[in-house]
Amino acid sequence: MTTAFEYLDLPHPAADDRSARAASLRSRAFVQARDREGWLGIFAEGAVVQDPVGVSFLDETGEGHHGREAIGRFWDDVISQNPVRMDIVSSHAGGDEVANYLTITTTFPDGSSVAGEMIAIYRVGEDGRVESLRAFWEADQLRFTPAPS
Secondary structure (H helix, E strand, O other): OOOOOOOOOOOOOOOOOOOHHHHHHHHHHHHHHOOHHHHHHOEEEEEEEEOOOOOEOOEOOOOOEEHHHHHHHHHHHOHHHOOEEEEEEEEEEEOOEEEEEEEEEEEOOOOOEEEEEEEEEEEEOOOOOEEEEEEEOOHHHOEEEOOOO
């Protein structure tokens, strides 16, 4: 089953925007640009990334990646391996958090790809740095597309 979405065309946030939505948009931009240092720079020192939330093949303890060093290892081991596209379907802000419903597609060197839907919840501190990123998705719901022949 293929699902078609209309994606939001959210503008890049102003440099002084400290909202959770702004942090989430910066995160998306840095991931898509494959900018490790930019991405790590949006996180507070004691930040936690759970992607996905719970025990998974990416996080055997289910406790997440704590602190910039561990988050950097997550980038190196997972995010940096292949180009990633993130398209936001809807975004819902409240207080110091935002919940984005999005599709994410990872493309492999042979042209094959894997895509799925997720809810990503960002919480920021007063300085606008991400204190928590919790991504809810399920590996068994990912869709694989073979390489073009």
